[in-house]
Amino acid sequence: MANAQIRVLLIEDDAVDAGLIAQALAGTETASSKVARSFLLECVTKLSLACEKLGSAHFDAILLDLALADGQGIDMVSQLLPAAPDALVVVLSSASDVAAARLAVQRGAHDYFIKGHLDAHWLPRALHYLVERKTAQDALLISEARFRAMSDASPLGIFVSDAQGNCIYTNGAYQQISGLSFAETLGSDWSQAIHPEDRQRVLSAWHAAVKDATTFHAEFRFLRSDGSIVWTRVNSNAMGAAMEPHGRVKTVEDITARKSEEFVLHAAEEALFAEKERAQVTLNSIGDAVLTTDIMGNVTYLNLVAEAMTGWSRQEALGRPLEEVFRIIEGSARQAALNPAKRAIAEDMTVGLSADCLLIRRDGFEAAIEDSAAPIHNRDGRVAGAVLVFHDVSKSRAMALKMSHLAKHDFLTDLPNRVLLTERLSQAIGLAHRHGKQLAVLFLDLDDFKHINDSLGHTIGDQLLQSVASRLSLCVRATDTVCRQGGDEFVILLAEIDQPQHAASVAEKLLVALAVQHLVGGHELHVTSSIGISIYPDDGSNADTVIQNADTAMYYAKTSGRNNYQFFKAEMNASAVQRLFIENSLRHAMKRGEFLLHYQPQIDLASGAMSGAEALIRWRDPDRGIIYPEQFVAIAEDCGLIIPIGKSALREACMQVARWLKAGLPAVPVAVNISAVEFRHKDFLAGVSEILEETGIEPRYLELELTESVLMQDAESSVSILSALKAMGVQLAIDDFGTGYSSLAYLKRFPIDILKIDQSFVRDVATDSNDAAIVNAVIGMGKNLRQRVIAEGVETPGQLAFLKTRECDAGQGYLFSRPLPTEAFEKLLVNGMPAATAH
Ligand code: C2E
Ligand code: MG
Ligand code: MG
Numbered sequence: 001m002a003n004a005q006i007r008v009l010l011i012e013d014d015a016v017d018a019g020l021i022a023q024a025l026a027g028t029e030t031a032s033s034k035v036a037r038s039f040l041l042e043c044v045t046k047l048s049l050a051c052e053k054l055g056s057a058h059f060d061a062i063l064l065d066l067a068l069a070d071g072q073g074i075d076m077v078s079q080l081l082p083a084a085p086d087a088l089v090v091v092l093s094s095a096s097d098v099a100a101a102r103l104a105v106q107r108g109a110h111d112y113f114i115k116g117h118l119d120a121h122w123l124p125r126a127l128h129y130l131v132e133r134k135t136a137q138d139a140l141l142i143s144e145a146r147f148r149a150m151s152d153a154s155p156l157g158i159f160v161s162d163a164q165g166n167c168i169y170t171n172g173a174y175q176q177i178s179g180l181s182f183a184e185t186l187g188s189d190w191s192q193a194i195h196p197e198d199r200q201r202v203l204s205a206w207h208a209a210v211k212d213a214t215t216f217h218a219e220f221r222f223l224r225s226d227g228s229i230v231w232t233r234v235n236s237n238a239m240g241a242a243m244e245p246h247g248r249v250k251t252v253e254d255i256t257a258r259k260s261e262e263f264v265l266h267a268a269e270e271a272l273f274a275e276k277e278r279a280q281v282t283l284n285s286i287g288d289a290v291l292t293t294d295i296m297g298n299v300t301y302l303n304l305v306a307e308a309m310t311g312w313s314r315q316e317a318l319g320r321p322l323e324e325v326f327r328i329i330e331g332s333a334r335q336a337a338l339n340p341a342k343r344a345i346a347e348d349m350t351v352g353l354s355a356d357c358l359l360i361r362r363d364g365f366e367a368a369i370e371d372s373a374a375p376i377h378n379r380d381g382r383v384a385g386a387v388l389v390f391h392d393v394s395k396s397r398a399m400a401l402k403m404s405h406l407a408k409h410d411f412l413t414d415l416p417n418r419v420l421l422t423e424r425l426s427q428a429i430g431l432a433h434r435h436g437k438q439l440a441v442l443f444l445d446l447d448d449f450k451h452i453n454d455s456l457g458h459t460i461g462d463q464l465l466q467s468v469a470s471r472l473s474l475c476v477r478a479t480d481t482v483c484r485q486g487g488d489e490f491v492i493l494l495a496e497i498d499q500p501q502h503a504a505s506v507a508e509k510l511l512v513a514l515a516v517q518h519l520v521g522g523h524e525l526h527v528t529s530s531i532g533i534s535i536y537p538d539d540g541s542n543a544d545t546v547i548q549n550a551d552t553a554m555y556y557a558k559t560s561g562r563n564n565y566q567f568f569k570a571e572m573n574a575s576a577v578q579r580l581f582i583e584n585s586l587r588h589a590m591k592r593g594e595f596l597l598h599y600q601p602q603i604d605l606a607s608g609a610m611s612g613a614e615a616l617i618r619w620r621d622p623d624r625g626i627i628y629p630e631q632f633v634a635i636a637e638d639c640g641l642i643i644p645i646g647k648s649a650l651r652e653a654c655m656q657v658a659r660w661l662k663a664g665l666p667a668v669p670v671a672v673n674i675s676a677v678e679f680r681h682k683d684f685l686a687g688v689s690e691i692l693e694e695t696g697i698e699p700r701y702l703e704l705e706l707t708e709s710v711l712m713q714d715a716e717s718s719v720s721i722l723s724a725l726k727a728m729g730v731q732l733a734i735d736d737f738g739t740g741y742s743s744l745a746y747l748k749r750f751p752i753d754i755l756k757i758d759q760s761f762v763r764d765v766a767t768d769s770n771d772a773a774i775v776n777a778v779i780g781m782g783k784n785l786r787q788r789v790i791a792e793g794v795e796t797p798g799q800l801a802f803l804k805t806r807e808c809d810a811g812q813g814y815l816f817s818r819p820l821p822t823e824a825f826e827k828l829l830v831n832g833m834p835a836a837t838a839h
Helices: 013-023 048-055 077-083 096-107 122-153 172-178 196-212 255-286 306-312 342-349 394-410 420-434 448-458 460-474 500-515 543-559 572-591 629-638 642-662 676-681 684-695 708-714 716-727 744-749 758-763 769-785 797-805 822-831
Strands: 006-011 041-044 061-065 088-093 111-114 157-161 166-168 216-223 229-236 247-254 289-294 301-302 327-330 357-360 366-377 382-393 438-446 481-486 489-497 518-520 524-525 529-536 565-569 595-606 608-623 623-627 670-675 702-707 731-737 756-759 788-791
Touching: 006 013, 006 048, 006 122, 006 623, 013 041, 013 122, 041 048, 048 061, 048 077, 061 077, 061 122, 061 301, 077 088, 077 357, 077 670, 088 096, 088 122, 096 111, 111 255, 157 172, 166 172, 166 357, 166 788, 172 229, 172 247, 196 216, 196 229, 229 255, 229 394, 289 306, 289 342, 289 489, 289 629, 301 306, 306 382, 306 744, 342 382, 366 394, 382 565, 394 420, 394 684, 420 438, 420 481, 420 543, 420 629, 438 500, 448 460, 460 481, 460 489, 460 500, 460 518, 489 500, 500 529, 500 565, 529 642, 543 572, 572 608, 572 629, 572 642, 595 642, 595 822, 608 629, 642 670, 642 684, 642 702, 642 822, 670 731, 676 684, 676 708, 676 716, 684 702, 684 716, 702 708, 702 716, 708 716, 708 731, 716 744, 756 758, 758 769, 758 797, 769 788, 769 797
Parallel strands: 006 041, 006 061, 061 088, 088 111, 529 565, 608 670, 670 702, 702 731, 731 756, 756 788
Antiparallel strands: 157 166, 157 247, 216 229, 229 247, 289 301, 289 382, 327 357, 357 366, 366 382, 438 489, 438 529, 481 489, 518 524, 595 608, 608 623
16 A cells, blocks of 8 residues: 555646646655655546546545635535545635635545645645545544444443443443443443442452452343343453553353353252252161162162171172172072062063072171062163162061961960860871871870969969970870960870870870979979870861860869879760769868858948858869859759758858957858758758857857748748747848749748848849839838848949838848958958948
């Protein structure tokens, strides 16, 4: 450009001026090296010609004479400028018309020259500099326009501030980010846009960067005037001291999208972490062991329980083949068990372990486990590994074994119990049946065991049973079963015998073995036993019958003097044997003095005080404990034993009254029950008077209870016996009144003092009108006949209330007291009846 020619169009109709200008520009080489260019001048005389020319050619400069003949002064400038927008327009005027020239400049001309000064020295220079300046200005404008276009196209916001920090320029992107118009940004301070919450942080970073003259960049929020937020990243280049006066440029990047992605990512990471943490805590706090593998079957995870159970820490186990960490075998076969995780992966389904699986810990310790394995799927639903869940079932398995053992064994001796015996006996019968063989059942009962138990206590009794159990077990073969049936009864099953004699020899062996003294708790105990034997198939075709018959035979052995064994025989009727057994036992009991009396108070209903007592017999059998009269009185009557038994009861009752009287206790009359056999016995009356005499008690303390039916059996003789008794001064009572069929005529003749209303009427007295009527009638009758009426079996306050309103004389029953042993009864005698039952 420096050497290019300057094309000049001269619009001048004055030929002289035109010549002068042409001369001044022609061939001119300026002195300055900078102005080393020449002018190419064309000249037109009219504005219209000039415009034409400008349409076809380019000119760097136009010299326009304001005083053209066809022109209208400065208006020409306005016409010319559009035709040559890029050219330098300089107007020429006369010295007298400078004002017009200045006006032309105001209208758009670039400068003016005064004619007359246009010499060859000055004009080229002046024109040259003008062109030069215009070229520079045009370049600047272009550059500025380019910069503006660039900055407007930039997605980065640009904020330019002056030395005072006030905005002098912002681009479109900045305006968009800040939500401010160009005008609004101008003069503003950049920090105004910062979100108040970020301002402190950003400004201190900014001041630090300014101080250190380092690059500033920060991420923060813009708060727009409409309240919306834009995340930005702002950069400002290092600010050298030299730059300081010129202000600064900041670029602003809208990073909202990235930030929100970051937030989403961060939230997802947080959620993932929380999820992982939750899973971790859950897995470590559940009681089950959890282990996972990848699809190759290598361990990828163990929870704490799994670590403890396998003996492998997670770090050590990770990546190892599952078989190494989780070693399992089948408990019974002791062979490696199938790996459930592999199966779960292969079959893509949940699988369980075999039932008796054992886990072998790293140190060789074995634990019974139960588990299941399930496949783990990846996002595509494909199997990616397996999860194994297992837990120690040693305890529960042991417990189950124990439970099933307990269910079939006796807790004291650990021998099979009745359940297991029946099971084994049924099996043995099945086998014997198939092979045409025989088997034997021995029913063994210890003699006098109850006695030992009662006198030495249950602990000794239990130990004795254990000693017996172990001796019995030693006497039989492993294939035989010794079972404890309950109490002191044992049953021995000889599963296979060639002949019954074999059972007999086992029984003998047992008798001998048991008879050897037992050392128990420092005591030397001697026991004998009675054994009954029954044989399958001769004595029964099923388990129950065979056992039952052995039991019957055992009773027979007891009856036959104990300490022996007996084979069952068809003629041994169970109840007959039982009866025989009881008879036998009664005889023993008589000899050993096993009978005793309990006393039950009779209460005077008006006063609530005890008015009498009934003596009720009890049998304390060394084997069976307390036995009640219902179970033996009838048998005793049948075999005549009731005579001595009844007499001893009568004597004991009288002696007891004598002792109370002697002890100064407020003794009450005692009623003794007399059975038919006794009553009819020829020695009865003599016996009563003998006892009265012997004990020395006043006869009024003795009351005899006879049932209606006894009296009515032979009413005539009853009248005479009763009269004789009456004459002795004893009291007479009719027991269980209302249950027999008394003839009123006789009733009147019997010298009876007391009527005891049977408990069957008393029971429903408050609810059954018939019973109420009967009780009423008996009370009424008693009053008429001047007999005291005692209600038996009073159990409830309702019954008592009824009896009291009917003015029944006395009551006896559980409501007041059960029959009591002597000592307990004496306390009632001394202290009186408890208040609660006294009314
Ligand atoms: P019993 O003479 O009618 O005796 C009353 C029975 O009723 C007694 O039964 C007594 O324990 C029971 N008892 C008392 N209060 C209540 C009650 O509130 N509710 C119920 N449900 N029962 C009650 P135990 O002692 O079993 O005597 C039964 C029977 O045996 C007596 O009936 C009597 O007939 C007879 N007996 C008792 N001791 C002897 C005796 O030394 N010699 C004779 N030959 N027979 C006797
Ligand atoms: Mg009675
Ligand atoms: Mg009775």
